[in-house]
Amino acid sequence: MISTAPRRNSSGLARDIEILEVLGGPEATQNEGLGVIQVAQLTGRDKAVVSRSLATLADAGLLVRDEVTLGYRLGARLYALAARTSESRLVSASRSHLRRLALSTRETTHLCVLRGGNVLTVMSELSPHEFRTTGWEGVTTAAWRTPSGRVLLSDWDRASLSRWYDEHGRDVAIVGPTDPVMARTGFAVLRTPPEDKAVVTDFESLLDELARIRSRGYATLDEELELGVVGASAPVRDLTGRIIAAINVSAPKARIGERLDGLGRYVAVAAEELSRQLGVGHGVG
Amino acid sequence: MISTAPRRNSSGLARDIEILEVLGGPEATQNEGLGVIQVAQLTGRDKAVVSRSLATLADAGLLVRDEVTLGYRLGARLYALAARTSESRLVSASRSHLRRLALSTRETTHLCVLRGGNVLTVMSELSPHEFRTTGWEGVTTAAWRTPSGRVLLSDWDRASLSRWYDEHGRDVAIVGPTDPVMARTGFAVLRTPPEDKAVVTDFESLLDELARIRSRGYATLDEELELGVVGASAPVRDLTGRIIAAINVSAPKARIGERLDGLGRYVAVAAEELSRQLGVGHGVG
DNA sequence: GGGAGAGTTGCCATATGCGCAACTGCCATT
DNA sequence: AATGGCAGTTGCGCATATGGCAACTCTCCC
Numbered sequence: 001m002i003s004t005a006p007r008r009n010s011s012g013l014a015r016d017i018e019i020l021e022v023l024g025g026p027e028a029t030q031n032e033g034l035g036v037i038q039v040a041q042l043t044g045r046d047k048a049v050v051s052r053s054l055a056t057l058a059d060a061g062l063l064v065r066d067e068v069t070l071g072y073r074l075g076a077r078l079y080a081l082a083a084r085t086s087e088s089r090l091v092s093a094s095r096s097h098l099r100r101l102a103l104s105t106r107e108t109t110h111l112c113v114l115r116g117g118n119v120l121t122v123m124s125e126l127s128p129h130e131f132r133t134t135g136w137e138g139v140t141t142a143a144w145r146t147p148s149g150r151v152l153l154s155d156w157d158r159a160s161l162s163r164w165y166d167e168h169g170r171d172v173a174i175v176g177p178t179d180p181v182m183a184r185t186g187f188a189v190l191r192t193p194p195e196d197k198a199v200v201t202d203f204e205s206l207l208d209e210l211a212r213i214r215s216r217g218y219a220t221l222d223e224e225l226e227l228g229v230v231g232a233s234a235p236v237r238d239l240t241g242r243i244i245a246a247i248n249v250s251a252p253k254a255r256i257g258e259r260l261d262g263l264g265r266y267v268a269v270a271a272e273e274l275s276r277q278l279g280v281g282h283g284v285g
Numbered sequence: 286m287i288s289t290a291p292r293r294n295s296s297g298l299a300r301d302i303e304i305l306e307v308l309g310g311p312e313a314t315q316n317e318g319l320g321v322i323q324v325a326q327l328t329g330r331d332k333a334v335v336s337r338s339l340a341t342l343a344d345a346g347l348l349v350r351d352e353v354t355l356g357y358r359l360g361a362r363l364y365a366l367a368a369r370t371s372e373s374r375l376v377s378a379s380r381s382h383l384r385r386l387a388l389s390t391r392e393t394t395h396l397c398v399l400r401g402g403n404v405l406t407v408m409s410e411l412s413p414h415e416f417r418t419t420g421w422e423g424v425t426t427a428a429w430r431t432p433s434g435r436v437l438l439s440d441w442d443r444a445s446l447s448r449w450y451d452e453h454g455r456d457v458a459i460v461g462p463t464d465p466v467m468a469r470t471g472f473a474v475l476r477t478p479p480e481d482k483a484v485v486t487d488f489e490s491l492l493d494e495l496a497r498i499r500s501r502g503y504a505t506l507d508e509e510l511e512l513g514v515v516g517a518s519a520p521v522r523d524l525t526g527r528i529i530a531a532i533n534v535s536a537p538k539a540r541i542g543e544r545l546d547g548l549g550r551y552v553a554v555a556a557e558e559l560s561r562q563l564g565v566g567h568g569v570g
Numbered sequence: 571g572g573g574a575g576a577g578t579t580g581c582c583a584t585a586t587g588c589g590c591a592a593c594t595g596c597c598a599t600t
Numbered sequence: 601a602a603t604g605g606c607a608g609t610t611g612c613g614c615a616t617a618t619g620g621c622a623a624c625t626c627t628c629c630c
Contacts, residue, residue, distance in 0.1 A: 012297050012586085012618075017345050017362075024366040032377075036577055046620055051578060060302045070577075073377075074370055077302075079564035082367030083524035084309035085359040086349075092525045096442040103448040115346065115361045122364060128401050128452065138369030297587075297617085321608055331589060336609060355608080 012053075018043050019053055023063065023074055024138075033064075033071025087113060090245060090278075091123045094236070097274045098125045098247065105263065107251040112148035112233075113244065115140065117168025119149040127251075144169065144206055147219035147233035148246035153206075154213045154235065155243045161210075165203050199224055218264035218271075223253060230256050232264040234271035239279040247271045297338075303328050304338055308348065308359050318349075318356030367564065371523055374563065375530060376408065379521075382559045383410040383532070390548065392536040397433035397518070398529065400425065402453025404434040407530070414540075429454065429491055432504035432518035433531035438491075439498045439520065440528045446495075450488050484509055503549035503556075513538050517549040519556035524564030532556045 061077035143149030346362035428434030
């Protein structure tokens with residue numbers, strides 16, 4: 001990533017995107033959309049501006065307005081665009097691999113990509129143990145704190161990493177749990193890990209960990225992000241060898257025990273299979 | 286009193302959306318994205334304007350730029366917006382389709398999703414014939430025994446199916462009717478179907494049935510689960526093409542008679558409409 | 571009836587973005 | 601090595617779209 005932050009103008013677009021984010025957030029998904037005033041409050045802007053922006057976005061088809069309640073929600077055009085992203089194609093190609101992994105490990109698996117300083121979970125397959133009906137799709141986490149994020153950074157050169165770390169190294173946020181109660185209470189926003197568990201604390205230790213990941217072919221996380229939770233991640237590569245995604249398995253430490261490294265090797269094999277399929281998948285429909 | 290089309294301003298946004306559409310088009314999704322000049326030609330705008338707009342959109346995360354080829358493509362932020370709202374969107378979008386289907390067939394319709402080894406009925410619309418006040422929302426049934434469950438399994442690969450069947454193939458329970466009387470009396474817990482009606486008896490016959498479902502585009506059930514009851518189910522797909530839910534119509538055999546296949550085709554059309562609304566067909570093709 | 575809340579619109583100063591043209595880099599060709 | 605062409609970025613002046621305030625409508629509810 002580049003962006004020595006040349007401060008684009010983008011006044012209008014920034015506001016529009018902020019509005020889209022709000023309407024994609026937990027407040028909007030529960031009810032029948034959000035009203036002008038609500039969006040104005042959530043974005044901290046004048047209601048007149050928000051009113052006009054919402055109308056324009058709805059005209060463009062990115063939003064849909066409920067004629068009765070006057071509430072806005074995300075529109076069909078946005079979903080159509082989302083379906084054409086490369087992530088969308090990656091997800092459909094990865095599904096069976098992820099599902100198989102979830103069934104054989106009996107744990108929850110994720111497919112993650114890097115977005116800015118964060119790791120974006122684009123797909124989840126829940127373990128049979130899970131009772132939740134919704135996964136973590138769309139949720140983002142500070143990249144350098146998660147095994148998937150470290151995997152995704154592990155093929156960067158040092159200069160790029162340094163720039164990236166200057167910009168994002170202090171990020172700690174876990175953004176966007178879809179449960180509104182969690183969001184409101186802030187429960188999931190950040191749980192400080194025990195000091196002694198932290199493997200990565202600064203740029204140098206991040207480099208060390210990335211080197212370890214490269215040599216092993218996978219990353220593991222032992223209660224570093226959350227007590228009682230362990231995980232393993234491995235890189236998915238496109239046909240040029242670049243790391244484009246990471247497969248992750250997260251589980252309670254109690255169920256994994258001493259087998260964490262075994263899990264890492266297993267995840268790595270699954271990621272390699274997926275990579276191979278992506279390499280040949282170009283001709284296949 | 287809206288929609289008198291009062292000539293919105295939308296100068297910048299219209300252009301940005303046009304650019305997004307172009308980058309969602311076939312020219313961009315195939316190769317390594319599109320360059321500034323190409324987008325300028327496709328939108329008929331000055332390359333300077335396009336250059337700035339693309340940079341701004343990329344800064345916002347709606348676009349991603351390939352460092353090497355300098356090509357732009359749609360970014361993960363779009364996907365994240367859509368993915369985060371997919372479940373709530375399914376429920377809200379389904380209601381009108383289910384209701385319409387219930388009215389036109391004059392039978393009870395359900396929306397079902399897979400949870401572990403069971404089918405969970407998320408939403409029901411009762412037929413005009415029904416007098417019960419409670420639907421089957423929240424009721425779960427062994428997946429491989431129901432048409433909806435088979436539909437939901439029909440896009441799984443064989444390896445995953447095999448694992449899944451090892452774990453859940455012997456489940457027979459019908460769990461948790463919301464009617465407390467039914468629950469207490471155990472009336473709905475399990476009615477053994479007539480032997481000769483069973484289409485799926487083991488893993489191989491399940492595979493056969495799934496193949497039949499794939500080729501027809503819908504599943505039917507003829508007194509297999511309960512005497513005198515027939516049903517038809519069809520798949521609902523999300524924007525990546527994955528089967529995320531099934532629409533089901535259940536009815537007394539006496540009222541359907543020979544028209545079961547017709548009902549299946551009819552349900553399949555409704556499910557396709559719903560899928561299209563969720564974003565399928567706008568995109569991958 | 572009137573008051574509160576939600577949403578829209580008019581107005582004006584100002585910041586924004588358009589469009590042209592000049593500029594930088596890169597690569598192939600001679 | 602010089603040249604020309606192509607891709608992309610940037611500087612600048614001017615028109616205009618946009619933000620913020622306030623006034624306004626509409627509906628709902630007491």
